[in-house]
Amino acid sequence: MAESGLSAGEVKSMIxxxxxxxxxxxxxxxxxxxxxxxRLRKLEAEMSSIADAISSMSSKVTGKLDQLQETTRSRxxxxxxxxxxxxxxxxxxxxxxxxxxxxxxxxxxxxxxKVASDVQTNTSSVExxxxxxxQMEVMRIFAEGQLAMRRIASFAKEVDExxxxxxxxVVLNRNLYNKHFESIYLEYDSKLRTIGEHIYRIMEEDFxxxxxxxxxxxxxxxxxxxxxxxxxxVQSRSxxxxxxxxxxxxxxxxxxxxxxxxxxxxxxxxxxxxLSSDSGDELAVAAAISVDASGEVATTVEGxxxxxxxxxxxxxxxxxxxxxxxxxxxxxxQARQQLxxxxxxxxxxxxxxxxxxxxxxxxAKEGLIxxxxxxxxxxxxxQFGLRVAKASDARLAAWR
Amino acid sequence: MxxxxxGDRIVVSGxxxxxxxxxxxxxxxxxxEAWATKDHGPYAIAGSVYGRQLRFTGPGAVSGxxxxxxxxxxxxxxxxxxxxxxxxxxxxNIGTEPSKSGLxxxxxxxxxxxxxxxxxxxxxxxxxxxxxxVFGNVHGLNVTLxxxxxxxxxxxxxxxxxxxxxVLYYHxxxxxxEGPCAxxxxxxxxxxxxxxxxxxxxxxxxxxxxxxxxxxxxAEGDRALSNRPWSVGQAQYDGAKLYPEHDWVxxxxxxxxxxxxxxxxxxxxxxxxxxxLSLGRRMLNLQALGATLxxxxxxxxxxxxxxHYAPAVQHRTYELWRSLATPDELxxxxxxxxxxxxxxxx
Numbered sequence: 001m002a003e004s005g006l007s008a009g010e011v012k013s014m015i016x017x018x019x020x021x022x023x024x025x026x027x028x029x030x031x032x033x034x035x036x037x038x039r040l041r042k043l044e045a046e047m048s049s050i051a052d053a054i055s056s057m058s059s060k061v062t063g064k065l066d067q068l069q070e071t072t073r074s075r076x077x078x079x080x081x082x083x084x085x086x087x088x089x090x091x092x093x094x095x096x097x098x099x100x101x102x103x104x105x106x107x108x109x110x111x112x113x114k115v116a117s118d119v120q121t122n123t124s125s126v127e128x129x130x131x132x133x134x135q136m137e138v139m140r141i142f143a144e145g146q147l148a149m150r151r152i153a154s155f156a157k158e159v160d161e162x163x164x165x166x167x168x169x170v171v172l173n174r175n176l177y178n179k180h181f182e183s184i185y186l187e188y189d190s191k192l193r194t195i196g197e198h199i200y201r202i203m204e205e206d207f208x209x210x211x212x213x214x215x216x217x218x219x220x221x222x223x224x225x226x227x228x229x230x231x232x233x234v235q236s237r238s239x240x241x242x243x244x245x246x247x248x249x250x251x252x253x254x255x256x257x258x259x260x261x262x263x264x265x266x267x268x269x270x271x272x273x274x275l276s277s278d279s280g281d282e283l284a285v286a287a288a289i290s291v292d293a294s295g296e297v298a299t300t301v302e303g304x305x306x307x308x309x310x311x312x313x314x315x316x317x318x319x320x321x322x323x324x325x326x327x328x329x330x331x332x333x334q335a336r337q338q339l340x341x342x343x344x345x346x347x348x349x350x351x352x353x354x355x356x357x358x359x360x361x362x363x364a365k366e367g368l369i370x371x372x373x374x375x376x377x378x379x380x381x382x383q384f385g386l387r388v389a390k391a392s393d394a395r396l397a398a399w400r
Numbered sequence: 401m402x403x404x405x406x407g408d409r410i411v412v413s414g415x416x417x418x419x420x421x422x423x424x425x426x427x428x429x430x431x432x433e434a435w436a437t438k439d440h441g442p443y444a445i446a447g448s449v450y451g452r453q454l455r456f457t458g459p460g461a462v463s464g465x466x467x468x469x470x471x472x473x474x475x476x477x478x479x480x481x482x483x484x485x486x487x488x489x490x491x492x493n494i495g496t497e498p499s500k501s502g503l504x505x506x507x508x509x510x511x512x513x514x515x516x517x518x519x520x521x522x523x524x525x526x527x528x529x530x531x532x533x534v535f536g537n538v539h540g541l542n543v544t545l546x547x548x549x550x551x552x553x554x555x556x557x558x559x560x561x562x563x564x565x566x567v568l569y570y571h572x573x574x575x576x577x578e579g580p581c582a583x584x585x586x587x588x589x590x591x592x593x594x595x596x597x598x599x600x601x602x603x604x605x606x607x608x609x610x611x612x613x614x615x616x617x618x619a620e621g622d623r624a625l626s627n628r629p630w631s632v633g634q635a636q637y638d639g640a641k642l643y644p645e646h647d648w649v650x651x652x653x654x655x656x657x658x659x660x661x662x663x664x665x666x667x668x669x670x671x672x673x674x675x676x677l678s679l680g681r682r683m684l685n686l687q688a689l690g691a692t693l694x695x696x697x698x699x700x701x702x703x704x705x706x707x708h709y710a711p712a713v714q715h716r717t718y719e720l721w722r723s724l725a726t727p728d729e730l731x732x733x734x735x736x737x738x739x740x741x742x743x744x745x746x
Contacts, residue, residue, distance in 0.1 A: 013418065202467075206467055210524070211521075211523055230678045230680045232680070233680025234680045
């Protein structure tokens with residue numbers, strides 16, 4: 001019988017149900033990874049834009065620092081030139097003063113020298129202050145530039161660190177993903193094995209002993225003896241029948257045939273007449289011929305009296321079944337015509353008719369024909385009479 | 401899956417497209433039941449059913465195999481037909497709930513009163529079927545078929561009881577015919593002499609023992625598949641009678657037993673006897689039944705192969721059945737081959 005056990009589709013559906021939660025976890029992890037990838041890409045883009053900004057800023061700052069240096073240098077040169085002029089002018093003035101008053105102002109020489117040394121001290125301190133101021137200014141501007149650079153550097157460093165951390169987290173996530181997926185596969189394998197064990201346990205413990213063991217017995221095992229018995233009985237019956245038939249033939253049929261042959265021989269020896277066409281011998285066969293008013297001819301060769309089914313008569317004349325060839329020949333229209341012509345028709349006279357009617361009445365009295373039929377026949381004879389055919393020897397001889 | 405836990409039972413109602421079996425260890429002890437309800441109507445299970453204890457209540461159909469670890473109980477409740485299209489098997493027992501109707505009111509009186517139609521084999525240790533049609537074999541240790549028609553073999557390792565039932569042929573250790581029974585094929589074998597007993601049905605009517613040969617009944621025309629003693633009066637019915645004295649033959653056989661001989665297990669032939677049903681002794685012209693036997697063979701073969709035919713061939717087979725089968729045979733074939741989806745129960 002068909003259809004037993006779990007089909008492949010059912011096992012598949014069971015497996016699909018088992019791995020559905022596992023697959024959903026895998027999907028969520030994949031989605032997390034995708035999000036992480038996109039964030040990393042955005043981070044990379046931001047970092048590249050920041051790097052571009054840093055490079056443009058650094059180029060700008062460098063340009064500005066260069067400008068500042070140029071400006072500071074030019075100012076220093078100008079300041080130095082001015083100081084040199086002031087010194088020169090002061091020296092010239094002092095020298096002039098010294099020359100003008102040398103002769104006459106000896107008392108002012110010391111004061112003038114003192115003034116000159118004071119001026120020189122002031123000049124050197126001015127120079128120092130101016131140089132310090134310029135240097136301070138340069139340092140300040142340089143420090144400001146360096147500050148921006150340091151900020152940019154720290155920002156780049158921070159970006160680097162973050163990128164590194166992102167990479168680390170990606171690696172960690174990937175390891176975690178592999179670990180989870182491995183556990184998913186293990187769980188899938190174990191569930192598949194569990195389901196398989198369950199299926200095979202059902203098959204081995206329930207299906208095989210209940211269904212398979214019984215169904216593997218071929219039907220022939222239950223039918224063989226009955227079929228052999230049938231065969232044997234039919235064979236023995238057939239042998240008995242054959243033996244019976246043989247015995248019937250031997251004990252009954254053959255003696256009958258032998259006796260029949262002996263009887264036929266006896267009759268032939270005692271009563272048979274040899275017939276041959278050369279000797280002109282003829283055989284007389286009893287036949288009844290009737291011709292009705294319309295000329296229809298009916299012949300009955302070697303008629304035997306048999307019971308009739310009609311209501312008026314109980315007996316009829318029926319052919320014996322022998323002389324079939326003669327009966328068939330008499331059925332031919334030409335033969336019938338010749339036969340009729342060969343007949344000598346003689347009408348019954350009154351005494352003969354009366355005798356016939358008397359015989360009919362006697363038959364009705366004996367119950368062999370019905371009374372109405374007898375009365376009707378008597379009326380017919382009265383009305384129409386009856387002609388009887390008699391064949392002459394000469395005429396029959398002409399008809400062969 | 402439309403399974404609902406009701407107390408200690410798992411109940412399925414209505415249409416279920418898949419198979420049913422315990423998915424967890426905790427579900428195994430539950431009684432699994434297919435239940436035809438007012439709301440959902442007859443149940444229709446397109447898959448198979450496996451469980452420890454199975455019960456089918458009310459009308460419905462199961463397309464796949466039914467395999468029970470313990471017992472399988474069928475209870476149509478007289479409200480319709482239960483159909484099992486892939487056989488029913490159990491490690492324990494298969495039984496139908498007893499009905500209160502007599503022989504005349506069962507499928508013996510009218511085949512359409514059957515409560516169960518099973519296509520496939522019925523396999524279990526102890527089998528008790530009442531008012532059931534099995535288009536397959538029945539195998540068990542002890543088998544009781546009451547008011548049943550089994551278009552197949554009834555095989556019992558121990559005892560077989562046929563109570564107002566018709567089988568194709570039988571094979572068992574002990575056989576008992578109760579009431580009017582019929583055999584579709586005059587073939588049977590038992591170890592002990594068959595017993596023929598009268599039978600009193602649930603309404604108190606007593607039926608004398610009577611076994612008939614179905615092909616001879618069928619040759620008449622639209623004879624039923626069951627033996628109906630109340631339809632008497634025809635020569636063919638009387639001519640179909642099987643006689644215990646003449647038609648059951650005691651045949652000497654030898655069995656091979658393994659017995660210890662001089663400390664070793666050896667195969668020894670032990671003479672035994674079998675009682676075999678055979679029409680071979682009769683002066684019976686089976687040629688006259690040739691057309692009927694050929695029809696029965698054709699119907700059985702096409703009915704068993706039907707599921708493997710292409711749809712066009714199935715349609716032609718239906719036409720063939722309509723031309724060859726009696727009304728009872730046609731009804732059985734249609735019920736046994738109609739799928740769950742086609743029947744509209746889905």
